[in-house]
Amino acid sequence: PSQPLLADSLAAKLGVSPLLAQCLINRGLDDAENASRFLQPQLKQLSDPFLLPDMQTAVDRLFTARKRNETIVLFGDYDVDGVTSVAMLYELLTALGWRAHCFLPHRLDEGYGLSLEAVRHCLEKTNASLFVAVDCGTSATEAIAWLAERKREVIVVDHHQPGGQRPHAVAIVNPQLDPAMRFSELCAAGLSFKLAHAIVKQGRTLKLPEFASYDVRPMLDLVALGTVADVVPLTGENRILVTAGLRRLQKCSRPGLAALREVAQINGPIGVYEIGFQLGPRLNAAGRLETAQGALDLLLADSPQQAATLAQQLDFQNRERQRLERAILQEAQTRLRSHFNPETDPVIVDGDASWHIGVVGIVAARLQQEYYRPTFIFGGDGQSLRGSGRSVAGFDLAAALRECAPLLLRFGGHAMAAGVSLVPENLAAFRTQLGKIASRQLAREQLLPPLVLDAEVTLQDLTPEFIKELSRLKPFGQQNPPVQLCCRRLTNARAPVRVGREQKHVKFWVTDGQQTCEAIWWNGGDALWPTGQFDLAFIPQTNVYNGATQLQLKLIDWRASE
Known part of the structure; x- marks a missing residue:
């Protein structure tokens, strides 16, 4: 509703038009101080990174590893958020004296996150004594316990909601564990930047010479990529980080991003649209089909020649991803037309063992936009089905999955997006149970796009x-x-x-x-x-x-x- 008196007052204090003031009020910014900070986001407004849960413990353990010359492995997720996070931490740690390796799981062979299969393979490959799990790990109780039995320790840097039992990690840097819910808007890329900031601060406090001149700001292009691609709120610290990161992205100083910009045929400025629909999908394509290693190699590429080859490979994989997506979306829409009733069905749950698990998340997002329902789409994963969900405002997918836990093999995520695995025999029961939860929580008008x-x-x-x-x-x-x-x-x-x-x-x-x-x-x-x-x-x-x-x-x- 229009609030002309409040808008006029705010406009006078800020020196803006009443219409812009009304837009600020509509976004919850009805006092001059907060509105001014919103209109002028600056890096100096960022909070102390050590306010995050377990940040001090995580940084102390990393400095112990540096002193002992331990091998560290950065274990990331295979989406843009996970890959950019691993890239920026790898750059920082290797530049400042750590012995670090990177590992990204294979989507088809090892599944999502800190799975037991992926952890076994990672340990065989790196023999690391310290795992830093980025964009995953908050609910990986089994894998972290398996590592502990082998005297390996884990630091988790993640933004997904916790499940039941908290894993016995050295530190879990996750704003979802903060009762005050500070920094809850941050994704893994933002959290990795906060970790990098904390590491540099501690190094300077310890008066280590190589830390004095190290600048974390060049990482902000990767922070912007990961944050926008992960579709988290562009408010609070994310607004500050993305605004600064977009300025860095215009220069495309990384050979990999310059090459990616060229294959995406971006001739003008890079903004949120260009990340979300041109750069992000190409970086995601490799991880959706097999492994995201090509995307990580591109971000870390030193030479324009290497970057050009990798960017062309990602562009090819993205076209293949689009072909798979179109075919599965068309099949899913045909099936929905035969059995989905918008008058009575509060959710969409469908799947097929032949559908590629790398694109079911995109298909779920498209169906959610078309039908405006909480949506899960599943593909085949050996003897089980693996799916991805997208939600509507007012329906917390992660909380709903916790209620459905007896029907599921694995699950994780946050309010608006989540992943889940189940046996095919439980798909119908999962649809029924999720529908009951949605019927209980969502009023009829909440199933209409506002x-x-x-x-x-x-x-x-x-x-x-x-x-x-x-x-x-x-x-x-x-x-x-x-x-x-x-x-x-x-x-x-x-x-x-x-x-x-x-x-x-x-x-x-x-x-x-x-x-x-x-x-x-x-x-x-x-x-x-x-x-x-x-x-x-x-x-x-x-x-x-x-x-x-x-x-x-x-x-x-x-x-x-x-």
Whole structure:
């Protein structure tokens, strides 16, 4: 709801327009101090890394390993968050005197996270005395106990919700274990940066000469990649880290990122969209199909020639991933049309032993967007099924899986995304149980995608100065969505036209009788187009075409005017 008095007061204190002030209020920033920090994120606003649970213990153990010249292995997950985390910690530790190795599990052979199979293979390969599990390990009780029996110790750096019994690790640096829930927005990349910061601080306190000049800021490009790709909230410390990281990314000083940018054909600035839809999917592709080693090698590549070869391989794997995804998505949609009832079914759970486990998470995300239901999609994993879930606002997947634990072999994750394994015979029972939990927790209206608008405006309000001012809210992402506005009583200034290679999109020119603006409706070609007098919900944006910049309204929805 509009709050003009509060917006006017906040606008006066900040020196911004009342409309921007209203957008800040809509994001929970209704006092001038917090709003000012939000509009001007700076690295000096970051909190002391030692406030994180077990951080001091983890850093002390790492310095003991350095003193003893122990072999450390950085054991990561195979997604962008895990790979970027391993890359930045490997760079730091090897530069500052640690003997470190990297290990990424094979998705098909060893499964997700700190599994017993992966740990055995890792120990055979590295014979490390200290494991640093990154983006995994919070619930790996069995694997950590197995390592302890062999006199190996584990530090966990993770952001996933804990399960039942806490593993006996040396330290578990996980904000989910903090009763105050500080830093709960951080993913593994953010936590790894905090660990790197803590290591450098301790080294300087100990007056070790090589730490005095070591700068952690060049890592911020990797932090931005991992944070955006993991779709965690772009608020709090994440906003600070991603803002600084995006500035670093523009330079593409790493040969690997420069090569990846080239194969992705990114010619302009790198922002959240470019990470989420161009760079991130290519880095993820290798780990989705087999092993993420190629993505890690790319990030650590020293030469442009090596980087170019690796980037081309990832681009090829990404095209293969897209082919698999399209085939499985089409099959899943066909099956859903035959048995899914949107009036009675609160969840979507489906799977097939023939579906590739590397892409079921993407398929789950697409189905969740289409049907707006908590969704799990499973693929074949030997004698079991392994699945990935995506949720809707108000339904905590990790908590729901804990209630379903008797039906599951393994599970883990957080509120909005999770992974799970089960035997095929339990798939139907899991669907039923998850549906009961969702029916208990979600009201009917929570199963409809919400349309949250920041304000009502006129077309005359949409000046270049206003659009520039709105950009101060960037980077947009989870819990800081793009500004969504509405205009009432518009008409078509001329006939809409289909655009795009397959004519799937629609371009409009809308007018209120005084001003005319271009609008674009992505994938709106087969929908009912606005006619007569209508109200329009949209995201204001600028479109650059043939060197010219103009205002464009990205259509979200429309309705006939009352």
